[in-house]
Amino acid sequence: MTTNASGGDIMRVIEIEGGKGPAEALRLAERPQPTPAPGEIRIRVRAAGVNRPDIVQRLGHYPAPPGASDILGLEVAGEVDAVGEGVTRWKIGDRVCALLGGGGYADYAVVDARHALPVPDNLDFVQAAALPETVFTVFTNVFEGGGLKAGETLLIHGATSGIGVMAIQMAKAAGARVIATSRGAAKAEAALTLGADVSLDATDGDLLAAIKAEGGADVVLDMVGAAYAELNLNALKPGGRWVVIATLTGALAQIDLMRVMLKRIVLTGSTLRSRSTDEKARLTAAVEQTIWPWVASGKVCAKVEATFPLEQAAVAHQRLEAGDHVGKIVLTL
Structure with missing residues (x-):
C-alpha cells in the first residue's frame, strides 16, 4: 500500500x-x-x-x-x-x-x-x-439442493477441479459414497487418492456402463452440461437428484421428460x-x-x-x- x-x-x-x-x-x-x-x-x-x-x-x-x-x-x-x-x-x-x-x-x-x-x-x-467458493457451492448444491444423505451415492463429474475435490471430501465426511469421473488416467488416479470410492476415466470405455455397474447415483453434481445430459438421466437411480452448477459443454440439452417423470428425477441448480x-x-x-x-x-x-x-x-x-x-x-x- x-x-x-x-x-x-x-x-x-x-x-x-x-x-x-x-x-x-x-x-x-x-x-x-x-x-x-x-x-x-x-x-x-x-x-x-x-x-x-x-x-x-x-x-x-x-x-x-x-x-x-x-x-x-x-x-x-x-x-x-x-x-x-x-x-x-x-x-x-x-x-x-x-x-x-x-x-x-x-x-x-x-x-x-x-x-x-x-x-x-x-x-x-x-x-x-x-x-469459501468451493465449500459454499458444494454445501448449497449437493447438500441443500441435492439433499445428499449418509449411505447415498454422489456422482461427481470433473472430480479433480476445485469444486470436485471439495465435493469428494464433504460427501465422504457426511458418510456418502463417491463415484468420480475425470478425463485421463492421471486425474482418475488423483481422485482415488483424494478419497473417491470409485474413480472413472471418462475417456476410457463406456462411462455410463461403468457407472451403472457401480449401482448408479442418488445425486449427480454436474459441471459438464449438455454433453452429459443423457448420461446423467440414465445414471440416476429412481428418486435421484441432478444438480447442475456449470455448463462447460453448453447449456442447451434435450432430455426425455417422460423418463424424468417415471424415475421421479429432480433437476435443480444454482449460482452463488x-x-x-x-x-x-x-x-x-x-x-x-x-x-x-x-x-x-x-x-x-x-x-x-x-x-x-x-x-x-x-x-x-x-x-x-x-x-x-x-x-x-x-x-x-
Whole structure:
C-alpha cells in the first residue's frame, strides 16, 4: 500500500479489459483503498482464490452484480483491517476468510461482516482462501439442493477441479459414497487418492456402463452440461437428484421428460454470486455450523495445486484454463 498525492491510501489491484486472453486482459493497477460501510469489514487480503467464474467474467460473460466491485475475485483470506459501524463479531486483527461478490484480486477488500468465517488455527491464509467458493457451492448444491444423505451415492463429474475435490471430501465426511469421473488416467488416479470410492476415466470405455455397474447415483453434481445430459438421466437411480452448477459443454440439452417423470428425477441448480446479502448470510451461518467443524478437525481441507503472486494473475488464469490442475489455484499478496 502507498499514499497518493492527495494523502489518501491506495492499493494494488488487478484490473480487466474484458473479452481478451489473460495476458492481454489482466493488468496491475492502483485504486483508492475501500472503506467499510455500516455492517461491513475491510480485509487485508493475504490470499485470493482463482475460480472459473473469474475467467468467464474476464471474457465478458459474467458481469459483477449491482453494487459489487468490478475487480475479479470471489474469495479471500486475511486479517480484519477495519470495522464498519454496527459490526460486533469481528475486531481488527482477526483472521478471516470470506465469500465476495467481487474485489478479491486486491490488497484490501470489503465484505458484509456476515459473509466472513474465522480461519481455523490449523489453516494458513492460502489454504483458507481456497475454501469459501468451493465449500459454499458444494454445501448449497449437493447438500441443500441435492439433499445428499449418509449411505447415498454422489456422482461427481470433473472430480479433480476445485469444486470436485471439495465435493469428494464433504460427501465422504457426511458418510456418502463417491463415484468420480475425470478425463485421463492421471486425474482418475488423483481422485482415488483424494478419497473417491470409485474413480472413472471418462475417456476410457463406456462411462455410463461403468457407472451403472457401480449401482448408479442418488445425486449427480454436474459441471459438464449438455454433453452429459443423457448420461446423467440414465445414471440416476429412481428418486435421484441432478444438480447442475456449470455448463462447460453448453447449456442447451434435450432430455426425455417422460423418463424424468417415471424415475421421479429432480433437476435443480444454482449460482452463488447473484444471491441476496441476507441469503448469503444465512448460507454462511449454515456452513459455519455444519461444515466448519469438519474443516477445523482436518476432515475437510483445501487442496492447493499452485500459488502465484498477485502480479502474475494472468499466469494463474492460464494455468486454470489449461485444465491440468488438481485442486485450487491461489493468488498470494
